[in-house]
Amino acid sequence: MLMSMKFTDICFITNDVLKLRAFYETVFDVKAEGDEWHSGIRLGEMAIVFDYADMLQSNNAFRYVSAGGANNVVVSFGVDDVDAEYRRLRSMDIKTLNKPTTHPWGARSFQFRDTDGNILNFRSVREFIIERLPTKDAGGLEARVSAVAALAGEIWREFYTPVIGAAQVEYMLDKFQSARQIYTDITQNGFVYLIAKNLDREMIGYCGVVPTEGYLLLSKCYVRIDARRQGVARGFMGEVEALCKAEYGLNKIRLTVNKYNFYAVAAYKKMGFEIVDSVNTDIGNGFYMDDYIMERALD
Numbered sequence: 317m318l319m320s321m322k323f324t325d326i327c328f329i330t331n332d333v334l335k336l337r338a339f340y341e342t343v344f345d346v347k348a349e350g351d352e353w354h355s356g357i358r359l360g361e362m363a364i365v366f367d368y369a370d371m372l373q374s375n376n377a378f379r380y381v382s383a384g385g386a387n388n389v390v391v392s393f394g395v396d397d398v399d400a401e402y403r404r405l406r407s408m409d410i411k412t413l414n415k416p417t418t419h420p421w422g423a424r425s426f427q428f429r430d431t432d433g434n435i436l437n438f439r440s441v442r443e444f445i446i447e448r449l450p451t452k453d454a455g456g457l458e459a460r461v462s463a464v465a466a467l468a469g470e471i472w473r474e475f476y477t478p479v480i481g482a483a484q485v486e487y488m489l490d491k492f493q494s495a496r497q498i499y500t501d502i503t504q505n506g507f508v509y510l511i512a513k514n515l516d517r518e519m520i521g522y523c524g525v526v527p528t529e530g531y532l533l534l535s536k537c538y539v540r541i542d543a544r545r546q547g548v549a550r551g552f553m554g555e556v557e558a559l560c561k562a563e564y565g566l567n568k569i570r571l572t573v574n575k576y577n578f579y580a581v582a583a584y585k586k587m588g589f590e591i592v593d594s595v596n597t598d599i600g601n602g603f604y605m606d607d608y609i610m611e612r613a614l615d
């Protein structure tokens with residue numbers, strides 16, 4: 317038995333979400349949440365989900381679904397590593413209905429059928445979504461960048477004050493993480509910013525990358541204290557890896573991390589980075605960044 321696997325829900329694909337969910341509300345005496353496209357009822361640890369067939373079919377990954385027959389029930393399991401599960405099943409010659417796909421609501425999943433044709437869904441258990449900020453300001457970018465800068469201030473003052481002291485924190489926030497600087501980096505300096513939001517739509521982390529000769533520089537990766545150790549940085553890393561290969565044709569990610577930031581060094585090692593060098597950078601005003609350089613080569 318795979319310990320990392322958790323039964324999460326059964327999804328019924330239907331042509332009438334409201335009618336079907338009303339039936340289950342009556343049978344189980346619970347109130348459903350959601351709308352005519354997507355609704356669910358929770359029964360303890362487990363959920364029954366109702367999805368409108370046309371809506372799912374309009375998503376490339378779910379083109380195979382239909383309402384009725386063995387096609388209208390999807391049994392879902394949360395797994396730690398969707399891609400590893402995909403490789404494991406493929407190595408056993410089990411055909412899948414699609415490849416692992418990250419959906420706009422944050423989950424990553426793929427589906428396959430059992431020998432009777434029932435659909436099984438292996439999906440990530442993460443409860444956040446990652447969005448990419450636009451690189452051109454068609455209106456609204458300044459407000460979003462200000463929200464990133466506010467989160468930067470919150471995380472930096474909490475985390476870095478004991479590491480580098482309050483004066484250097486304020487100096488570095490102003491120099492590298494102010495709304496003005498982030499806006500310039502995005503619109504003029506080739507930076508791409510990703511932000512993570514929890515299910516209440518609060519921003520809980522951000523990440524900034526910029527292509528540099530020979531590698532993609534992971535310039536920033538910060539997660540709010542209450543959202544750490546829940547896979548947000550790993551989520552960013554998945555997106556950064558895709559960006560690195562598909563958008564920039566690069567096969568190496570590089571970052572610098574404070575030598576005394578033991579937690580981040582440990583986290584990056586877990587995510588496949590290794591220390592390749594160290595550097596002590598003069599950033600002005602008598603301050604230095606005493607960093608390791610870490611790299612991760614992509615397959």
Ligand SMILES: CC(C)(COP(=O)(O)OP(=O)(O)OC[C@H]1O[C@@H](n2cnc3c(N)ncnc32)[C@H](O)[C@@H]1OP(=O)(O)O)[C@@H](O)C(=O)NCCC(=O)NCCS
Pocket residue numbers: 471475537538539540543544545546547548549550551572573574577579580582583584586587
């Ligand atoms: C470092 C940081 C970005 C990690 O983000 P996170 O969302 O908590 O990390 P994740 O939950 O995605 O974990 C990714 C991997 O790192 C490991 N990890 C995370 N924090 C760790 C820690 N404190 N010690 C050891 N390993 C850690 C996780 O176990 C996971 O590996 P696994 O999947 O093999 O178990 C976050 O702790 C943070 O923002 N810290 C403060 C600011 C900072 O140091 N930023 C980095 C600047 S270079």
